[in-house]
Amino acid sequence: MKEGGYVKKFRFGFRCILAIFVVVFIVTFQNSVQADSVIDEARYYIENYYVEPVSDNVLNAATIQEMIKQLNDPYSEYFSKQEQQDFVDSIDNKMCGIGVYIQVVKDGVLVNNVISLSPAEKAGIKSGDIILSADGKSLVGLDSTEASSYIKGSEGTSVKLVIKRNDKEFDFTVERKEISVPTxxxxxxxxxxxxxxxxxxxxxxxxxxxxxxxxxxxxxxxxxxxxxxxxxxxxxxxxxxxxxxxxxxxxxxxxxxxxxxxxxxxxxxxxxxxxxxxxxxxxxxxxxxxxxxxxxxxxxxxxxxxxxxxxxxxxAQQIFGLTDGSYLKLTVxxxxxxxxxxxxxxxxxxxxxVDDDNLSLKVAELLSGKCVKTYDKSGYIKANINGTDFEINLNTAKDDSHWTAFKYIIENVDKSKIYIGTDKGWIKAPEEYFNNVYQFLYSDYKILTASNNNEKNKVFTVTFNKNLDSDSLKDNSKFEIIDANTGERVAFDIKKIAGNKINLVPKNNLQSGETYLVRIFGTLRPFSVK
The missing domain is CATH 3.90.226.10 (2-enoyl-CoA Hydratase; Chain A, domain 1)
Known part of the structure; x- marks a missing residue:
């Protein structure tokens, strides 16, 4: 594969690749270098192609590995033939193994995800499983590279795994296959x-x-x-x-x-x-x-x-193929x-x-919204960030998965550049909104009560201006209990304690000290919430 102007610089045939954290050009050696040994070949490439002149300490080193070490360059490496192939396969998301993504944990390696139709999936391995050992080798204390080396292997071979799932251990035998994941x-x-x-x-x-x-x-x-x-x-x-x-x-x-x-x-x-x-x-x-x-x-x-x-x-690095089948990767x-x-x-x-990877996509989703109405901007806010206007859909911002991202935007954008949408266009966001972010999300703030510093077994008592009929208590969807920090909706039961009073009883313990919001929908009008 020819690569623009780069092909003119060498008389070798090559493929141009960019590896993980590395820009690489692979060059196939074709006896263009007259050398008595592989070490002499490597010395020639280092002396003539490295991005900067190298010292005699580098060139006089006794081994290729030592020459590379003397360069003090994290991107220059010496590959065996298999290491070079693994390197190229990693670029194309190819591997020979069982088809799992792993993370090192205390007990071994956690299966974060199982690739669809992979040998692992067919064998019954699930996300959340912890692999304790592979072919009798304990994975406890190994880094991810070491651990994966015991799980991966040649196509057609099998690996015996001991897996912990919900405090029980299971034995699996999984055949390894070549797996290619779309990039x-x-x-x-x-x-x-x-x-x-x-x-x-x-x-x-x-x-x-x-x-x-x-x-x-x-x-x-x-x-x-x-x-x-x-x-x-x-x-x-x-x-x-x-x-x-x-x-x-x-x-x-x-x-x-x-x-x-x-x-x-x-x-x-x-x-x-x-x-x-x-x-x-x-x-x-x-x-x-x-x-x-x-x-x-x-x-x-x-x-x-x-x-x-x-x-x-x-x-950028260039990979040179040496006559013994090994490879030299040099910054050039x-x-x-x-x-x-x-x-x-x-x-x-x-x-x-947005440094938090778990948050950045949700932030981007909110910034990708757009009000399609010409004059009526109700249900949106506008934020000017670094000279660009973004219109954020508040219905999207209200859901559990976007609430924290919305708070992040409000807290990290210049207050003077945030606007509230109305049926007549944009108005500057009131200063008090920035003290309670949920005011941006609900125009019916007067019927929204914040309860602060809750105990974990908190019960919310709602008093209304009039007695409630029994139908008002049958539908939980008329009420919401919301974690003001995360936007998570709290599951609850309704219990009537008087003609105009009800208790909202969370099904699970709340977070002590957290602020929760109680929201009432429709025509119901509360007198107080405690």
Missing amino acids: VTGKVLNGHTAYIDITSFGEDTSKLFTEELQNLRMQNPDSYIIDLRNNGGGYMSTALDIAGNFVGKQPAITVEDRSGSRVRYLASDKGSIIDKPVIFLTNKNTASASEILSAAVKDYKKAFFVGSTTYGKGV EKFFSPMGNTIQKVGISPDFK
């Missing part, structure tokens, strides 16, 4: 926002992105969210190709070689660009190819960025945004900082 997935959020998640820039990612984009366009979304969180890279050509969907055929990366010469490379011409509002999600693990795409999109102001500053990986170039902005050790900063 692009998409869906429509809240009925109007197209969400595309790119986990890696693999060989077929551009094709998958195009297919997903076409599918979502048919559903006529109002906006897009592109999720690059925890995306450590992939093929550079894929990043440049996908960039064309946002910036068109314009320079998308600037590369500087060891001599200081700079060249700018174009994004692909896709024929058209996305013409709806776009939000990019990034975090500290958004790196390499993800930063190439992000930098291009941000330089041309084609998206609003939510999340945290990216990893800051702005140097630096790269910059199309406008020349530095990425290395700097990264790409968000327009709205």
